[in-house]
Amino acid sequence: MCGIYAAISRRDFIFPGQDLEHLLCNRGPDHIGQAQAQVESDGTTLAVSFTSTVLALRGGHLTPQPFVDPQSGSILCWNGEAWKIGQETFVGNDGQKVFESMVKASTTQNGVAGSSHCVFEVLNSICGPFAFVFLDNTRKQLFFGRDRLGRRSLLYNNMEHANAIEFSSVADPTRGLWNEVEADGIYVLPLGKETPIGRLQLPDPSLTSTSILPVHKYSWGVKSVDSGHIPQPFPEQWEEPPNKNPPLGMFNKNIPKGTQFLTPQSSSVKHLHDYLRESLKDRILNIPIPPGLDSVHNVRVAVLFSGGLDCTVLARIAHDLLPLGDHIDLINVAFENPRVIHAMQNTPKSKNQASLHTQNRYTLNFPEARPFERVSSLLSPFESCPDRETGRKAFQELLNVCPNRVWRFIAVNVPYAETLVHRTRVVSLIHPHNTEMDLSIAYALYFAARGTGIVSSGVDEGLTPYTTPARILLSGLGADELFGGYTRHATAFNRKGFPGLLDELELDVNRLGKRNLGRDDRVMSHWGREARFPYLDEELVKWAVGLPIWEKCGFGTAPSNEQEPHIDPSKKVLRLLAYKLGMLSVAREKKRAIQFGARTAKMEIGTTKGTSLIS
Template identity: 60%
Template sequence: MSVPEEQPPALRLETPFVKDLQTKLHQSLTLRIEDVPEPPGYIQNQSAKIAVLFSGGLDCTLLARLAHDILPINEPIDLLNVAFENPRVAAAAAATSKQNTSSSSSPLSEPTSFYETCPDRITGRSAHAELQETCPGRTWRFIAIDIPYTETLAHRESVKRLMRPHNTEMDLSIACALYFASRGQGTISEPESGTIPYTTTARVLLSGLGADELFAGYGRHGVSFARGGFPGLISEIQLDVSRLGQRNLGRDDRVLSHWGRETRFPYLDEEFVGWVLRAPVWEKCGFGLAEPQGEDEEQTLRGIDKEKMGLRLVALRLGLRSVAREKKRAIQFGARTAKMEKGRTKGTDALS
């Protein structure tokens, strides 16, 4: 990756790299979801062959949207969205609710499910609605996977065993979210039947892993650019990509495959990764670029973050206006698996 001699131009919807990125990602995804065998118990036009690990964020929703363009329209796609009961967060919410109730004379409103207030559940519902609007005719089955704290405790030792040799609080938080999401067991909402239990039939799962590392999606990428310009940003991206296997893939694969499902990673296709890494860094994200010119262009790009800007523009091209503006949020905070117990533990602390 080279350093520009002058300030690069603004990224636009019609920038060649953005258009090529959409094509390359489509090709990578096609290899991973075409001709998937029928899973056990498969029912034509009812069962799903493919499911997406779905937080409602940019990376996974973009995969779901592109999958719509590849798979037959009569084939359902399952969206696996996990939310946890976190006792620490629940206690704080209960205290706030009690305080608000005692100071208010208005009648009480219907309480909202604790799981439905989970950040990833909120973004998941929103992204699901946008997919339905953008891709009419497709059955998008949103699976709400709600995990009580007692169930987290019951499976914790199994998760710790699967993620070894990783042994930090952060590893456990991430692994728990992936473990229960990949089980694919939750509830769906049917117009006639209401909320009913459901377990996905899909044996192939899609993950957005790798998008943050390739397209500068973490907050530290902005810090690296502020401190060291393009050379600093390039070094940070190269470091992230080089340690993906050691930090993520072994742990995630062991946890995700526990339930007899195979996870595929379109952003980590070998040819796709090579192509992205060869591209100029300023075409992948918005750091250091010239400001957009013209009122129409400013309006189109308003609210688009610099992190992963190339992917955000692909999402805009595909009609995902809200998803393109979603903020980055780590899975352990979005699903609320982080810091379940009181204390001063850090993510890097070793498990006892």
């Protein structure tokens, strides 16, 4: 993973500045590199600068960035993980391989000139998360974009006062108003005297934008373009052909005929297991040893662990894949929420007995933090959080089912005072997102990714301060959208039956690339860790999208016999997989949004809504 920055100017070279460079180095603490180029095109000269910071996670050694081709002068800043390029699974340094493929696609080969479309085809063939900026110095073009699911952050900032444009993984809001590059395709900016640098406006939804800047776009999934018929540069009125190949596959909207039963023996349960194993293999095997790792804390992978269905299934399958000598950390975050505490004060004491713990357990994570003012020193606001309760329950089940593995449960306790200390930083990291819901979700991810808390390897062991050395964080995001896990999916079925449910699921799948994954990437990567999303593997997504509704949900049906498990119909295929893997309690766990499970939602007493702008 990397922090990337690029700037184009008609004047002098522009660099990130001290504050922005510091943010980029937080993302990539292992190396920082820079490259510059003067691009001569149409009688004008543009100054193009690149900065990359590196978190070394691929290959046997650190590979510096930016990548520079001395022959053509082309340059690449790459922040991604190319698990596959075409049909080839790639294990070594993927950035170098991607760069070589892009340079080859853009340069003259055997007397035939390369093209923008050739570069796009290289990017379109990649399975994995990425964001990038590529200077094609052969054809005098700048490519930039994000993968089709938007799993990595890329922002742009118009610097009209400096007659420049800059791109970055993370924003410095004091430098201007940043915007997010959409994850709907690859953008191409022809460089020349007609380019009014400093007023970038990305086209949406057409291929070309003639209003401000001639930025062109190749949409994901479009394969019917014959690059030999596309003049370079693009003509003003050239239109992209209809998208006959949806980038995430064709959504299956068939309605079941008669009663269909989903059981532990159903083929979709087995196939889901297979797809998740393959997805996890790419994401957790062959990880370099983190700096400072010792035999006592032999851990390379941590799980963002609420104790819910999605993350616990990942932890359980990871156990089957990793050597037993590798430990697995489970990061569980809980917050002191003044609004909830105020409500608890007015609740009869007998209902709070289960939440009583010693003052030492409360203050061990942050000894300097005092309990919220009107709360008894014996009452822990952390252990009563819903995600802490389900987390400890699922932790115990993992210990029972996988007793030969060293599991560490990291209880990340965040006092309200600590939340306030970090508020300004978190608000800056989520920029340009700016709602209270953005902030509440970001708080949970930010403190979880820090990985500092109170650790235990067994439910009855002592509690010790601990920070995970793992640089890879597994997230269960995506399972709800693919398999119908949200409450609104059940509501849609109750109101409009299968047609309503299918419409709601299709809507979720189509906007996967427009989710807030860029925001989440900026928040979690701040700690020099990389979040990976096994449910959002391209092959798994395409399989799930094409799956008939009765093979992933159980709405409208009951168990086929008394021996079948009685579990919730939402995400039933995943619940049945958990059941087959021995996680019987987890298979029945209800869905809960992270901001409510960790209690970061509505921390202030009042009427603030999630859609309210951050004050």
